[in-house]
Amino acid sequence: MAETHGAQSTPHRPAVPRYIILRLLAIGIVAAAIGIVLGFLIPWFPPAAAKQAHTIDTLYYVLIVATVPIFVLVVSVVLFSAWRFRMRPGEERLDGAPIHGNTQLEVIWTALPSALIAALVVYAAIVLHDIGVKQPGEMTINVTGQQFEWTFSYPAYHDAQNKPIVTTVLYLPINRPVVFEIHAVDVIHTFFVPAFRLQEDAVPGITTSFRATPDRLGSYPIVCNQLCGYGHSTMRTTLKIISASAFQNFLATHGYSGASTQTASLHRSSGAATAAVADVANRPNPKEGPQ
Numbered sequence: 108m109a110e111t112h113g114a115q116s117t118p119h120r121p122a123v124p125r126y127i128i129l130r131l132l133a134i135g136i137v138a139a140a141i142g143i144v145l146g147f148l149i150p151w152f153p154p155a156a157a158k159q160a161h162t163i164d165t166l167y168y169v170l171i172v173a174t175v176p177i178f179v180l181v182v183s184v185v186l187f188s189a190w191r192f193r194m195r196p197g198e199e200r201l202d203g204a205p206i207h208g209n210t211q212l213e214v215i216w217t218a219l220p221s222a223l224i225a226a227l228v229v230y231a232a233i234v235l236h237d238i239g240v241k242q243p244g245e246m247t248i249n250v251t252g253q254q255f256e257w258t259f260s261y262p263a264y265h266d267a268q269n270k271p272i273v274t275t276v277l278y279l280p281i282n283r284p285v286v287f288e289i290h291a292v293d294v295i296h297t298f299f300v301p302a303f304r305l306q307e308d309a310v311p312g313i314t315t316s317f318r319a320t321p322d323r324l325g326s327y328p329i330v331c332n333q334l335c336g337y338g339h340s341t342m343r344t345t346l347k348i349i350s351a352s353a354f355q356n357f358l359a360t361h362g363y364s365g366a367s368t369q370t371a372s373l374h375r376s377s378g379a380a381t382a383a384v385a386d387v388a389n390r391p392n393p394k395e396g397p398q
């Protein structure tokens with residue numbers, strides 16, 4: 108369009124003085140610094156109750172420090188520009204100074220974000236790997252989601268009828284690594300423990316899992332994080348992280364008498380064939396597998 112008007116066409120605004128650009132930069136940098144401080148002051152997360160949660164929170168704080176200042180810088184520069192360079196009366200026919208291409212600028216604004224995103228992706232992948240590493244002495248918990256309730260079974264601990272203990276409130280001993288084996292009976296749910304910062308889909312026909320090591324006593328919400336029907340919002344329960352001795356009491360009140368896969372594995376070291384039989388009998392409920 109500019110070409111059709113020829114050389115003596117649209118009059119141009121005067122070039123932006125250097126001090127204005129410096130002021131723009133200064134405002135952006137100050138705003139970014141405020142953004143970092145706010146990023147740390149805002150309590151984004153509920154209390155963390157697992158080893159993995161601390162690793163994940165650190166990742167989130169790194170993401171906040173990396174992204175909030177960029178957001179604040181961009182927004183403050185945009186707002187300042189809209190105010191400083193707005194059209195005033197009598198400037199209706201003025202146009203900006205013609206600019207075409209700036210290789211240096213384009214290389215910088217492509218290379219810097221690419222490097223930043225690549226670094227964050229690698230860091231996140233390392234965190235994702237670390238929180239999933241198998242821990243020694245893991246306790247398996249079978250989690251089953253169905254409209255609209257969670258149930259938990261403790262396959263290592265059987266009651267007087269030799270059935271795994273089953274609860275609707277999840278009890279875990281502190282500092283004992285847990286692997287959750289997650290199942291769904293009807294539709295897709297998501298087993299989400301905000302205090303662990305972890306969630307995994309519960310999908311009919313397959314078993315999904317995640318690992319967590321509770322490290323803080325107390326009660327924490329467990330929620331379903333996938334719209335799974337009319338009762339979705341009511342599909343919540345409680346996680347209680349208790350001491351090791353309180354956990355033994357919990358097992359005893361649910362009929363656990365000491366016959367567990369742990370005892371079986373002790374027998375196995377002496378070579379007893381019965382241990383292997385007991386181990387098979389203690390496997391997670393096969394009904395919950397595919398078909």
Ligand code: CUA
Pocket residue numbers: 252253254255295296297331332333334335336338339340342
């Ligand atoms: Cu189950 Cu939402």
